[in-house]
Amino acid sequence: MSSAPVLLEMRNITxxxxxxxxxxxxxxxxxxxxxxAICGENGAGKSTLMKVLSGVYPYGSYDGQIVYQGSxxxxxxxxxxxxxxxxxxxxxxxxxxxxxxxxxxxxGNEPKKNGAIDWTGAQLKALDxxxxxxxEEDPDTxxxxxxxxxxxxIEIAKAFAKDVKLLILDEPTAALNENDSxxxxxxxxxxRERGITSIIISHKLNEIEAIADSITIIRDGKTVExxxxxxxxxxxxxxxxGMVGRELTNRYPDHTPKIGxxxxxxxxxxxxxxxxxxxxxxxxxxxxxxxxEIVGFAGLxxxxxxxxxxxxxxxxxGVFEGGEIFKDGKRIEIRNVSEAIEQxxxxxxxxxxAVGLNLLDDIKTSTVAAKLSKITKFFKLDEVAxxxxxxxxxxxxxxxxxxxxxxxxxxxxxxxxKVVLAKWMFTDPDLLILDEPTRGIDVGAKYEIYGIIQQLxxxxxxxxxxxxxxxxLLGLCDRIYTVFExxxxxxxxxxxxxxxxLMKQMTSNKKMQTR
Amino acid sequence: MSRFKDLQKNLFGGTTSNARxxxxxFALVAIVLFFQVWTEGLTLxxxxxxxxVSQYSYILILAIGMLMVIVAGxxxxxxxxxxxxxxxxxAKLMQDHSIHWFLALLIGLGVGALVGAWQGFWVAYVGxxxxxxxxxxxxxxxxxxxxxxxxxSIAVPEGFQTIGGxxxxxxxxxxxxxxxxxxxxxxxxxxxxxxxxxxxRTRTRMHADPTPLWVAAIRVGVLIxxxxxxxxxxxGGRVGTSFPISGIILGVLVVAYSFYTRxxxxxxxxxxxxxxSRAAELSGVKLQRVNFMVMMNMGVLAALAGMIFVARSRASxxxxxxxxxxxxxxAVFIGGAAVSGGLGTVSGSIVGGLVMAILNNGLIxxxxxADSIQMIKGIVLLLAVALDVYNxxxxxxxxxxxxxxxxxxxxxxxxxxxxxxxxxxxxVG
Numbered sequence: 001m002s003s004a005p006v007l008l009e010m011r012n013i014t015x016x017x018x019x020x021x022x023x024x025x026x027x028x029x030x031x032x033x034x035x036x037a038i039c040g041e042n043g044a045g046k047s048t049l050m051k052v053l054s055g056v057y058p059y060g061s062y063d064g065q066i067v068y069q070g071s072x073x074x075x076x077x078x079x080x081x082x083x084x085x086x087x088x089x090x091x092x093x094x095x096x097x098x099x100x101x102x103x104x105x106x107x108g109n110e111p112k113k114n115g116a117i118d119w120t121g122a123q124l125k126a127l128d129x130x131x132x133x134x135x136e137e138d139p140d141t142x143x144x145x146x147x148x149x150x151x152x153x154i155e156i157a158k159a160f161a162k163d164v165k166l167l168i169l170d171e172p173t174a175a176l177n178e179n180d181s182x183x184x185x186x187x188x189x190x191x192r193e194r195g196i197t198s199i200i201i202s203h204k205l206n207e208i209e210a211i212a213d214s215i216t217i218i219r220d221g222k223t224v225e226x227x228x229x230x231x232x233x234x235x236x237x238x239x240x241x242g243m244v245g246r247e248l249t250n251r252y253p254d255h256t257p258k259i260g261x262x263x264x265x266x267x268x269x270x271x272x273x274x275x276x277x278x279x280x281x282x283x284x285x286x287x288x289x290x291x292x293e294i295v296g297f298a299g300l301x302x303x304x305x306x307x308x309x310x311x312x313x314x315x316x317x318g319v320f321e322g323g324e325i326f327k328d329g330k331r332i333e334i335r336n337v338s339e340a341i342e343q344x345x346x347x348x349x350x351x352x353x354a355v356g357l358n359l360l361d362d363i364k365t366s367t368v369a370a371k372l373s374k375i376t377k378f379f380k381l382d383e384v385a386x387x388x389x390x391x392x393x394x395x396x397x398x399x400x401x402x403x404x405x406x407x408x409x410x411x412x413x414x415x416x417x418k419v420v421l422a423k424w425m426f427t428d429p430d431l432l433i434l435d436e437p438t439r440g441i442d443v444g445a446k447y448e449i450y451g452i453i454q455q456l457x458x459x460x461x462x463x464x465x466x467x468x469x470x471x472x473l474l475g476l477c478d479r480i481y482t483v484f485e486x487x488x489x490x491x492x493x494x495x496x497x498x499x500x501x502l503m504k505q506m507t508s509n510k511k512m513q514t515r
Numbered sequence: 516m517s518r519f520k521d522l523q524k525n526l527f528g529g530t531t532s533n534a535r536x537x538x539x540x541f542a543l544v545a546i547v548l549f550f551q552v553w554t555e556g557l558t559l560x561x562x563x564x565x566x567x568v569s570q571y572s573y574i575l576i577l578a579i580g581m582l583m584v585i586v587a588g589x590x591x592x593x594x595x596x597x598x599x600x601x602x603x604x605x606a607k608l609m610q611d612h613s614i615h616w617f618l619a620l621l622i623g624l625g626v627g628a629l630v631g632a633w634q635g636f637w638v639a640y641v642g643x644x645x646x647x648x649x650x651x652x653x654x655x656x657x658x659x660x661x662x663x664x665x666x667x668s669i670a671v672p673e674g675f676q677t678i679g680g681x682x683x684x685x686x687x688x689x690x691x692x693x694x695x696x697x698x699x700x701x702x703x704x705x706x707x708x709x710x711x712x713x714x715x716r717t718r719t720r721m722h723a724d725p726t727p728l729w730v731a732a733i734r735v736g737v738l739i740x741x742x743x744x745x746x747x748x749x750x751g752g753r754v755g756t757s758f759p760i761s762g763i764i765l766g767v768l769v770v771a772y773s774f775y776t777r778x779x780x781x782x783x784x785x786x787x788x789x790x791x792s793r794a795a796e797l798s799g800v801k802l803q804r805v806n807f808m809v810m811m812n813m814g815v816l817a818a819l820a821g822m823i824f825v826a827r828s829r830a831s832x833x834x835x836x837x838x839x840x841x842x843x844x845x846a847v848f849i850g851g852a853a854v855s856g857g858l859g860t861v862s863g864s865i866v867g868g869l870v871m872a873i874l875n876n877g878l879i880x881x882x883x884x885a886d887s888i889q890m891i892k893g894i895v896l897l898l899a900v901a902l903d904v905y906n907x908x909x910x911x912x913x914x915x916x917x918x919x920x921x922x923x924x925x926x927x928x929x930x931x932x933x934x935x936x937x938x939x940x941x942x943v944g
Contacts, residue, residue: 073729116728180667243641313797314799316796316797331900336799336801337796337797337798337799337800338799338800338801340798340799347797349797354791354793354794355791355793356794356798357794358786358787358790358791358794358795358799358857359790360786360790360791360858361786361787361790361858365783369783369787369795369798370798372780372783373780376779376780379779380774380778380779381778381779381783383717383721383778384717384720384721386600387720388721391722409607412916423798
């Protein structure tokens, strides 16, 4: 592989924003036909580098040189880089939900015949492109009716419609389940065989280890190193070391659980889908949580873990069909979110930007948002109490911000997640449900969040962690439930749990009981 | 340089959007001074100031309600019709049934609440967009006004006229000024000082950099000078006039609603709903109730505005309130609210409304025709919001800059480690 010619070379790229050097002297060499991964913590400068490459930051707004296919290029905008065959697929998909697959694939690039759009031709070409990415759907299907995995494939098909030579994928598997991720990775391997070069940015190091030929690691806006995966025998720990600049021997903090009695129990919980009335998203689910225990929920995407959690949290998802909740031995009734909060439940959603935070708020307003009654005195919000609460969490959770007056939209993902955690810790919950608490967060911040979760458990609270990353569940949880198609298929103790037996229960509807 | 920044940052309170408010207040002052010069002193004369307040107080009252509606992410097109409908109902009650004017006023507020509840029901519980609900309401209540009043004007009794055209009766010694107005002005001065003192105390308790004393002194000084100037102007008008009653009603509402939106849980819920309704819902905010309440509140305030207008013009007619919704919405947006909801302040909307009022009034004083005035107002609205949009876009880069700066500043290990690492592991190609 190392004998292949260099397709792209970015030399000594420096990009400054007023007052800040986002990139300083970064270099990147990508060989033709390889899969090149870029790794780095959030804020390290990966996205900025890709924006320089794709012309979002036009030539002249940065220092350095980009050499592509042997000659220097100076892209003035995205269209220029796309004409050269460089296509970037962003983490947030840029598809129009109410348009069909065909319309989306050719959006802004419509095949024309005599000045009018040639829809028949487009349709045929779309079918061809869809076959290349392994998407079997009617090209007239509206994008909103497809899952995230398939939407991702449309984005790639869209790239092919533009005659891509260098495909850049920013966190392509962040929102995908195990199967879809696997499919996407296979697809990338297929592209490699056909000579298409890919750059992939991902936090999922196991995927990078499995697929990348070489890896460039960026830290604090500087190139740290470029590794050749095969020659250097790179593994995950090696990548992490490069990213954080030190040996991270243990990705999970040491923890001796102090588990008490069962205090929270859900029996026979059944929920209907909000739209399709014949679909059950939770089927007679039973589970328990003990004080001081971290309970995991494993399952494929769409298995119904989030739906189960949200319906328990004040019936905020779906149509409640039946079931009972017991807390401290007493049956409790939770009909809406404020009752759930009253009863000591907290739910940290999987999508902190869409439903976890009001991005217009500052840190202190966000911190107290779920329990304003706690800082209300005679109908008046006590600003000092608000400030002190937020400041307390800033210190104890180590939220990186100059002041708590800062807007939450200015924080990195990890720090935003800490604010969301603070918001729910402020409600003094007995049971915290954390849905994908470390999604899109870099390694260092993950470690800190794990520490916070363990501290919460040690305070005698129950914690439920929903995660799509099995190693995370294995590293963090004392007990793991598996969910498949809305039904709880089993529960495994930490000592007995392995990726294999979890995966088996996550993918079968056969009820098996390990204990 | 930094002193000027200090001044700019702290002159109008330590709130987050102070740069924007600063710009808005600056614009208001500039417009006032411009017209003061252009009209050769007419703008700031006692008579004119009193006229401006009583002419625009009902629009500003609407703007308060509209601000909350817009912050929650809605819009209300029906306020003019609702105002007119309430006006005619109240006028008719007093004429046909000779109900006491005060009772009629309360009934009017009740009518507004019912109308607001009707619209709130469709918006909050059925989920029809407020634009449609209130567009329907605009037609519905305009028609209802003409149906109730048979498209005629109905006069209202003298007592009722006080809330629109009334003044404070003079009391105490003869000072050549209206004494209640003077007292009112002095009371506001004291309130400003107390408020400033409270603010300083709060900021110290929050360990924030205390506003430099000289800045605080200038701020309070300027404010008090303006208030005293206004006080003597309002108190020194024609005998029998004073600060208008409708202005006092407005003042009370501004203070009350500022407090409500800024300092209460219910007020903050409105911002939460407008900023991200799903996140608000999952934080225990009762979405439907908040939406219902803002629409209902708008109904009540529209009713009040309608009655003040009727009281001022001494009769309720079929053409009342036409186009008010646009004035109120314009005031809110000039005052810095976001079209997408979640942002905006009561005080900003009042300043925005005053900008429009002074502009309108000044142009009328100069004898500019209604046609030209409309065009000028349209341009001003467009430019004010465009400027805001432009500023935001300009600020975007520095926003990104400040994010990364934040990381750097607080990342403890960053400065020393990277070079060491670079030496250790040379870049492999």
